[in-house]
Amino acid sequence: MNTALVSLAIKGLLARKAPVLLSLVAIALSVGLMVTTEKVRGGVRAGFENTITSTDLVVGARTGPLSVVLYSVFRIGDPLQSVSWETFELVSNHRDVAWAVPLSLGDSHRGYRVLGTDDRYLEHYRYGEDQPLSLSQGAWFSDTKDAVLGAEVARALGYEIGTPIVLSHGLVSVSFADHADDPFTVVGVLAPTGTPVDRTVHVSLAGMEAIHSAPGPGESADPDAITAFLVGMKSRPLVLRFQRILNTYQEEPLTAVIPGVALSRLWSVISPVEAILRGITVLVFLVGMIGLSTTLLASLVGRRREIAVLRAVGAKPLDLLTILIIETALTSVGGVMLGLVMAYASLFTLGPWLRTSFGLVLQNAGPSAFDAGVLAAVLAVGLIVGLIPGLAAYRQGLNESLSSGG
Amino acid sequence: MAADHVCSMDKVRFAYEGGSTEQFVLDHLALAKGETVLLSGESGFGKSTVLGLVCGVLVPDEGSIIVADKAMSTLSGNKRDQVRADHIGYIFQRANLLPYLSPVENVLLTGQFSKRRRTAAGASVEERKASAEALLDRLGVGSIDRQSSTLSVGQQQRVAAARAFYGRPDLLVADEPTAALDQGNRDKFFALLLDEARRNEAGVLVVSHDTGVTSLFDRHIELGSISRWEMS
Numbered sequence: 001m002n003t004a005l006v007s008l009a010i011k012g013l014l015a016r017k018a019p020v021l022l023s024l025v026a027i028a029l030s031v032g033l034m035v036t037t038e039k040v041r042g043g044v045r046a047g048f049e050n051t052i053t054s055t056d057l058v059v060g061a062r063t064g065p066l067s068v069v070l071y072s073v074f075r076i077g078d079p080l081q082s083v084s085w086e087t088f089e090l091v092s093n094h095r096d097v098a099w100a101v102p103l104s105l106g107d108s109h110r111g112y113r114v115l116g117t118d119d120r121y122l123e124h125y126r127y128g129e130d131q132p133l134s135l136s137q138g139a140w141f142s143d144t145k146d147a148v149l150g151a152e153v154a155r156a157l158g159y160e161i162g163t164p165i166v167l168s169h170g171l172v173s174v175s176f177a178d179h180a181d182d183p184f185t186v187v188g189v190l191a192p193t194g195t196p197v198d199r200t201v202h203v204s205l206a207g208m209e210a211i212h213s214a215p216g217p218g219e220s221a222d223p224d225a226i227t228a229f230l231v232g233m234k235s236r237p238l239v240l241r242f243q244r245i246l247n248t249y250q251e252e253p254l255t256a257v258i259p260g261v262a263l264s265r266l267w268s269v270i271s272p273v274e275a276i277l278r279g280i281t282v283l284v285f286l287v288g289m290i291g292l293s294t295t296l297l298a299s300l301v302g303r304r305r306e307i308a309v310l311r312a313v314g315a316k317p318l319d320l321l322t323i324l325i326i327e328t329a330l331t332s333v334g335g336v337m338l339g340l341v342m343a344y345a346s347l348f349t350l351g352p353w354l355r356t357s358f359g360l361v362l363q364n365a366g367p368s369a370f371d372a373g374v375l376a377a378v379l380a381v382g383l384i385v386g387l388i389p390g391l392a393a394y395r396q397g398l399n400e401s402l403s404s405g406g
Numbered sequence: 407m408a409a410d411h412v413c414s415m416d417k418v419r420f421a422y423e424g425g426s427t428e429q430f431v432l433d434h435l436a437l438a439k440g441e442t443v444l445l446s447g448e449s450g451f452g453k454s455t456v457l458g459l460v461c462g463v464l465v466p467d468e469g470s471i472i473v474a475d476k477a478m479s480t481l482s483g484n485k486r487d488q489v490r491a492d493h494i495g496y497i498f499q500r501a502n503l504l505p506y507l508s509p510v511e512n513v514l515l516t517g518q519f520s521k522r523r524r525t526a527a528g529a530s531v532e533e534r535k536a537s538a539e540a541l542l543d544r545l546g547v548g549s550i551d552r553q554s555s556t557l558s559v560g561q562q563q564r565v566a567a568a569r570a571f572y573g574r575p576d577l578l579v580a581d582e583p584t585a586a587l588d589q590g591n592r593d594k595f596f597a598l599l600l601d602e603a604r605r606n607e608a609g610v611l612v613v614s615h616d617t618g619v620t621s622l623f624d625r626h627i628e629l630g631s632i633s634r635w636e637m638s
Contacts, residue, residue: 005518310515312498
């Protein structure tokens with residue numbers, strides 16, 4: 001490329017700082033919003049799909065598959081029926097089953113769901129990229145009246161190790177049906193996960209059972225029934241067959257769900273929201289590009305004399321087109337870079353707020369192929385947009401140019 | 407065209423596009439090498455049309471236009487642009503400079519689009535810069551190291567003249583170059599311009615309605631005496 005034209009384009013850009021800066025900011029805002037929206041959308045989706053991993057089946061009483069996932073994984077809604085402990089034991093002792101984790105829901109504490117489970121939950125529950133749960137403070141429950149809080153519960157309620165908590169029936173912030181005579185004690189707090197685990201109070205099955213019907217002397221502390229259970233198979237190929245076995249189990253009507261499949265189906269339910277977000281992204285991009293085109297066209301009117309001088313000293317129409325395209329390309333690349341910096345700065349700044357306010361952990365929020373795609377798209381559209389004033393300059397007859405100069 | 411002519415126009419007919427019913431007709435106009443000509447005429451007589459035709463901006467419907475031995479009327483747009491870059495220096499009435507370049511950079515601009523002019527100005531970057539500075543010096547601007555937009559109108563016109571002479575073009579064309587200057591600066595400008603033209607042996611075609619400077623030129627032509635507008 002003719003370096004003289006590049007030099008002229010750069011000097012021309014530097015001479016028109018105000019309109020160039022406006023274009024740059026318009027592109028940067030457009031790209032920044034686009035990348036931030038996309039990262040939030042992608043992060044929400046990744047976080048959603050990674051709520052539960054390494055679990056092969058989620059099993060609840062007979063109902064719709066989405067319902068099982070909603071109440072057992074997301075703690076949304078209540079099951080109408082439960083699963084007998086006998087069935088759970090049978091499944092967990094099956095030769096093809098590596099592990100099974102019981103889940104018992106029903107109570108709450110100040111709006112947060114209480115989950116009754118056992119040590120197997122801490123051992124086998126996985127989220128994100130196969131990450132296990134870990135404790136940020138204290139220890140996992142070992143006594144009947146011990147409670148382990150999710151990170152969000154501890155943060156929002158300001159609880160620490162040793163804080164006594166009272167559970168309520170159902171899911172209400174203020175309940176008249178408190179188990180006030182049976183307070184639990186916080187013994188541990190889980191590290192943040194960005195999943196519904198953060199908003200859960202974990203107690204032992206025995207503790208859950210004790211506040212509802214304390215076992216008499218000689219009675220087993222095991223519950224009669226649980227809400228659902230998670231299953232890990234010894235071998236992945238067995239999952240489908242075992243799912244079919246459970247779904248056709250004659251002794252008790254069950255629904256066994258493969259979490260990944262259910263989560264994808266659940267995500268498709270809210271996909272219109274995703275489509276709207278993508279639509280907003282595209283609109284923001286288009287508005288930015290139209291702004292760039294408008295600024296370029298407006299600046300061209302003020303540059304007729306400059307074009308006339310260049311034509312008079314022998315610049316060909318193609319030279320003028322090249323200069324304008326170089327200007328647009330430099331402005332576009334500058335705008336994209338500034339936009340990416342703005343996007344990552346805002347994601348970095350907003351990340352902790354999103355996590356604490358909405359429990360939203362943005363996964364895969366680092367630089368990605370999408371960013372390269374944005375750069376390429378803005379550059380391509382920017383060049384096309386730059387062609388509009390470029391062609392106008394190209395078509396500006398020299399006679400008109402000479403008249404403009406005169 | 408005679409071999410000693412830098413520019414000649416013969417039996418030229420031209421009509422503007424867009425449904426114009428009038429046709430500009432020019433019988434004959436020729437400039438010898440190193441000759442200075444003042445072409446005067448009232449507004450609307452076709453002064454700008456003549457310049458457009460000479461510079462290859464406008465293409466005649468009929469007739470012959472030869473500049474520096476190149477038949478402009480038969481060349482493509484790009485080639486006419488190249489003839490203009492290589493052989494013609496052009497001065498506008500005003501607003502001649504790129505405001506964001508220094509005076510020296512404005513002078514050197516011509517060389518960016520013409521290898522011939524660049525080579526004629528010097529073999530190296532340093533030589534070319536020295537050539538531009540020498541031109542500015544002779545035209546009374548000196549080496550001003552600031553943006554051209556900060557210069558006075560008179561200084562800007564002299565920088566424009568230096569740019570037009572850079573690389574020793576065969577022909578210098580100026581369209582009312584002193585329209586924005588007072589009489590004192592006008593005379594001074596023309597004296598410097600014509601002096602530099604003689605030094606470079608460049609033909610000069612100045613279009614103006616101001617006949618007060620006629621005596622400075624080798625020849626004065628009334629446009630009305632060689633051309634007319636005819637209904638087509």
